[in-house]
Structures are given as C-alpha cells and as structure tokens.
Amino acid sequence: MPQRPVSLTAPRGSVAADVIGEGIDALLGTFAEEIPLDFPAEVLAEAEQAAARALRDADGVEAAERTDRTEVPFVTLDPASSTDLDQAMHLERHGGGFRVLYAIADVPWFVALGGPLDREARRRGQTVYLPDRRIPLHPEVLSEGVASLLPDQDTPAFVWVLDLDGTGEIRGIGLERSRVRSVQKLAYEEVQAKLDRGEGHPMMVLLQEIGALRARQESVRGGASLNVPEQEVVEEGERLHLGWRRPHPIEDANAQISLMTGMAAAQLMLEHGAGILRTMPPAQAQAMDRFRRQAEALRIPWPTGQAYGEFLRSLDWQDPAHLALLNHATSLFRGASYAAFTSADEIPEDTVQAAIAAPYAHATAPLRRLVDRFVLLVCHAHVQGRAPDPDLLAALGEIPEAMRGSGARAGELERAALDLVEAAALATWQGDTFAATVIDRREGKQAEGAAPTRVEVQLTDPPVTAWVPMDADLGAVVRVRLESVDTAARHAEFVAADGVRS
Known part of the structure; x- marks a missing residue:
C-alpha cells in the first residue's frame, strides 16, 4: 500500500493511521513464529460448523441441562466499539440484598475439547490487542458472531447466580448453562454521561450501588486497586494520536462484578479440589x-x-x-501466574491473589482468554455435583504454561506496537521542551564509562514516559528536551533541558 503523505495541517503528535498500519505489518513479521495471524483451514471449518449448529439450534433444541433465560432482560456494558462480548448482566434487589445474574459466553459449547479449535486456542492463549487491530483467540464467526452476547440474539451462556446480602457479601453461588438474549448493548461513555446527569439506566444505577459495596468489601479485605490513568491510542478519522484514558466510575463498578465472579469461581474450585487459580504472591x-x-x-x-x-x-x-x-x-505485586490442581492434595499452599486479597480465578472472558473456558467447565461440574470430565482434568495442567507463554508474547508485541506509535507521534515534537514529573531514579556508577544517574519521567502531553540522564528527586517537576527520534527503531531520546543539572 502506498504511504499517504502526512498533511501539513495535521495536529502535532498525530500520525496517519495507514503509516502505523504499515509499521505494525512489519512488526508482525518479526513475531510470525510466536503469534499466528491466520487460522488453519481445519480450524475455520470447525468454527463454521459450530456456528451453523448454533443457528440450527436457535429454537432451543439442546441438551436437557440448558435452562432458558431468554425472557430475562440482560444488558452488556463494554467500550462502544466492542463486538466480542463475553459478559451480560441482570441485576435486581432480592431478599434484603441483591441477585446478580451474570451471563458468560458459553465458548465450550462451540469448542470441542481436543479438537482443532481447542488446539489452536491453546497455541494462541489470548486475544492480542494492537493500536489498529486485534488478533483474536477464536475465529471471528464465533468471537464476534454467534458466540458473542450481542443484542437481540439467542446465545448459549453460562449464567452465574450470585446472591448478595445488603453489604455486598456473597451468600449464595449458582452456575447453570442457559440460553440468554441480551436486550441492549450499553457503552461506558454514554452510560457514565447519563449517570452524571441523573438519567442513568436503572440497572446501571444498581450496578453503581453494588460496585460501591464490593469496593468497600475489597477495602476491608486489604485489596488494592490502582487509580492510575492508562495510555491509549486514539483514532480520529484517518489519524491516530496518544492520549490518557482514566476508567469511568461505572467501569470500576463493572470490574467489581467480574472480580466477585472470579472469587466465587475460586471458592467453588477450592471447595471441590479441582480447578485453576490466578495467583500472585504477597509483596515482600x-x-x-x-x-x-x-x-x-x-x-x-x-x-x-x-x-x-x-x-x-x-x-x-x-x-x-x-x-x-x-x-x-505497581512494583509491589509481581509474579502473577496460574496454578492448576486436580485434587485437594495439589491445592497450592498460598491460594490468595495478593492484589485482590482473596482466592481468585479468571472466569468471565472465555472469548478472549483461554483459561476461562476451562474454569467455567470445572465450576459447572462442581455445582452440578459431579466430577469434572477426565479429559478436562487431564488438560488443566497444560493451561498455566499456555497462558504464561502467550501472555509474555502478547505483552512484548503490544509494547513494541505502542513504542512504534509513540515514536511516530513524537517525531513532530523533536527539539521541543516539556515539563515532566520524576517517577523513578537510578543511581549512576562512579567507574569511568559507567552509566550515569538517570531518572524516569512522566510527560502529560504527550502521554509518554522516558529515562533521562539527569538527577532529580522523586516527585520533582523538571524540564526535558526531546533530542532525537528514530521511528524505525521505535526509540525517542530525551535529555535535560537547559538550566537543569544532568
């Protein structure tokens, strides 16, 4: 594709989307062996067959164990552009507390254990999100079609039935395989704007209330939530730029529902002696x-x-x-991992996920993350009072390594893609001076030729961090100059501005 020239009137710090696209195409070439882009023919064929089966069984002709909850008015809450919808919710007051019906896409119904789709998903591990595209865990006919909890579509789902008391504490846990029908796709921005005006969707008002109670429970447990904005790539027309994104309060409330469900899943698996936990050691x-x-x-x-x-x-x-x-x-809690066990004797000694301050499992995003599919199947067997399928138990031990490996690969690629966008955007500011906050410091060595003292600084606009050869105290506001940018190498060099000791 020929490169479109950058407009001379384009906003500083922005870059043409197709320029980034070409750069990411080249970047993906270097990851070709680690991160597969295309699905093998047999995987696509199985996905098409599974999708056809879903449409054929839309009249409800399924296994006797699947309940019908299509009359429940579930809603989804996601970014406006999302189409791979893992979760839908229905919230209500119940018995002096609350009842949360949390529908999770029934990906196992489409993905047969040991089949081509399953093998490919284990190879991929998770959906990879890049500034201009995503590399899905499952073929899009499933992840953005019949398996996604899209509105006005009958979809197979696991439905968690969580009863809470008036303080938000879980008092009852149920899990069933159902058929559900979302009635509305809600988006964070619009929902928050309406809530701020006092015009919120009734279920979103209730979500705020439950979320606040769960956040209070988290505080009592000693759990930790970081209140830090996220760097994001913003698309405006045919150009991209970097910006800050701070999650809306309704997103925090929504996250509390997911965390609560993961804690319920961990509780079930620990009680019955089989499952996969998300683990993290306590801070030293x-x-x-x-x-x-x-x-x-x-x-x-x-x-x-x-x-x-x-x-x-x-x-x-x-x-x-x-x-x-x-x-x-962010450096206090490191070492997040997964621990699989198939008997009470194999349960890890420390089951608490330190940042959450409770046992926890990934159980709410099976369209985008491999491990959730296995957790859902194991938990459903536990609730039904039967032993998980032997083939399922045999597979559990493979999943932690698949998640660790795919997480490392995805993190490396996502960071490289963001570095590419940063460098391309910063090129328009080369030579400029910025105010920045010192967020870290590394003492230099005295030996000749050794690395000098450096500080890591956080710029607000543009929203980037950088290591600069200079000295200053943590929290100090300093001036730095963008000395050079090498877009091909995805690198920008900042130095101390005039008048600042380096």
Whole structure:
C-alpha cells in the first residue's frame, strides 16, 4: 500500500493511521513464529460448523441441562466499539440484598475439547490487542458472531447466580448453562454521561450501588486497586494520536462484578479440589518498607493503621508526588501466574491473589482468554455435583504454561506496537521542551564509562514516559528536551533541558 503523505495541517503528535498500519505489518513479521495471524483451514471449518449448529439450534433444541433465560432482560456494558462480548448482566434487589445474574459466553459449547479449535486456542492463549487491530483467540464467526452476547440474539451462556446480602457479601453461588438474549448493548461513555446527569439506566444505577459495596468489601479485605490513568491510542478519522484514558466510575463498578465472579469461581474450585487459580504472591516486606519510605520522602501522609489498598485509593495521579508514588506501587505485586490442581492434595499452599486479597480465578472472558473456558467447565461440574470430565482434568495442567507463554508474547508485541506509535507521534515534537514529573531514579556508577544517574519521567502531553540522564528527586517537576527520534527503531531520546543539572 502506498504511504499517504502526512498533511501539513495535521495536529502535532498525530500520525496517519495507514503509516502505523504499515509499521505494525512489519512488526508482525518479526513475531510470525510466536503469534499466528491466520487460522488453519481445519480450524475455520470447525468454527463454521459450530456456528451453523448454533443457528440450527436457535429454537432451543439442546441438551436437557440448558435452562432458558431468554425472557430475562440482560444488558452488556463494554467500550462502544466492542463486538466480542463475553459478559451480560441482570441485576435486581432480592431478599434484603441483591441477585446478580451474570451471563458468560458459553465458548465450550462451540469448542470441542481436543479438537482443532481447542488446539489452536491453546497455541494462541489470548486475544492480542494492537493500536489498529486485534488478533483474536477464536475465529471471528464465533468471537464476534454467534458466540458473542450481542443484542437481540439467542446465545448459549453460562449464567452465574450470585446472591448478595445488603453489604455486598456473597451468600449464595449458582452456575447453570442457559440460553440468554441480551436486550441492549450499553457503552461506558454514554452510560457514565447519563449517570452524571441523573438519567442513568436503572440497572446501571444498581450496578453503581453494588460496585460501591464490593469496593468497600475489597477495602476491608486489604485489596488494592490502582487509580492510575492508562495510555491509549486514539483514532480520529484517518489519524491516530496518544492520549490518557482514566476508567469511568461505572467501569470500576463493572470490574467489581467480574472480580466477585472470579472469587466465587475460586471458592467453588477450592471447595471441590479441582480447578485453576490466578495467583500472585504477597509483596515482600522489604518492598513494602521501601514504599513507606518513599511516601514519607514525598511527604504523603500514610495514617497508622490505614490499609495499603485504602491508601492507594486516596492518591490522585494529577498530583506529581502522588503520580510518582503510584508508579512505584505497581512494583509491589509481581509474579502473577496460574496454578492448576486436580485434587485437594495439589491445592497450592498460598491460594490468595495478593492484589485482590482473596482466592481468585479468571472466569468471565472465555472469548478472549483461554483459561476461562476451562474454569467455567470445572465450576459447572462442581455445582452440578459431579466430577469434572477426565479429559478436562487431564488438560488443566497444560493451561498455566499456555497462558504464561502467550501472555509474555502478547505483552512484548503490544509494547513494541505502542513504542512504534509513540515514536511516530513524537517525531513532530523533536527539539521541543516539556515539563515532566520524576517517577523513578537510578543511581549512576562512579567507574569511568559507567552509566550515569538517570531518572524516569512522566510527560502529560504527550502521554509518554522516558529515562533521562539527569538527577532529580522523586516527585520533582523538571524540564526535558526531546533530542532525537528514530521511528524505525521505535526509540525517542530525551535529555535535560537547559538550566537543569544532568
């Protein structure tokens, strides 16, 4: 494809979408062996057959164990552009508390264990999201078609039935295979705008209430949620630029429903002695002590007795000192992994996911993540009072490594793609000077030729971070200059601006 010339009147920091597209095409070539782009013919054939079966059985002729919940007015809540819809919800007040019906796409109904689709999904592990495209876990005829919980479409689903008391605590857990019908696809931006005007969808108003109760439960447990904006690539017409995205409050509430479901799944699997947990070790004592010292150095009070998670929720990323501390908070909890077990004797010694402060499992995104499909099948067997299928149990041990490997590959590619967009966007600012907040510091060595002292800085506009050879205190606001940009190498070099000690 010929490269379209960049308009001389284009906004600074933006880049033509097709320029990025060509760069990502080239980038994908370097990942060709690690991340497959095209589905093999036998996989596409099985997907088409599964899709045809779904349409043929739309009249409800299915296994006797599937219930009919098509009269329940489920709604989905996602980014406006999403079409691979894993979850739909119906919320209501019930018995002095709440009942949450949480429908999750029944991907196992389409993907036979051990078949071509299953083998390909294990090879891919997860959907990969890039600035201008996604590389799906399953063929789109399933992930964006008959298996997706699209509105006005009868779709097979697992339905979690979660009864909560008035404080938001789970008091009852059920799970059934059903047929559901979403009545509306809601989008975060529009929902939040209406809620802010006092015009919210009744179920979204209830979601806010339940989400707040669950967030309070998280605080009591000692769980931690980071209040940090995310870097994103924004598409405007035929151009792309970098921006900050801070999740809306309704997104946080929605996330609490997913977290609650994952905790319910973990509870079932631990009680019955088979499943896959999402694990994370607790922060090491020396790391937590260092974090407390950093808070003191930045003059951010941390009241005695205040839980770590509650303290994090009190920080405001728009304050330079708080931003520096939030950056360091991400380093406290590392080592996230998966642990599979098929008997009580194999349950890991530490089952708590440290950031959530409770046992937890991935159970709500089977269209986009491999492990969720296996967790759903195991949990459904537990609820039905029967042992999971032997072939399913035999497969559990393979899933953690498949997720670790695919996560590493996807993370590397996604980071490289963002670096590409950053470099292309920054090229229009070469030579300019910016204010930036110091969020990290690395002491240099005294030996000749050794690396000098460097600080990591966070720019607000453009929204990028960079290491700069200079010295300054954490939380300080400094001036840096964009010295050079190498788009092909996906690298930008910043230096201390005039008047700043380096």
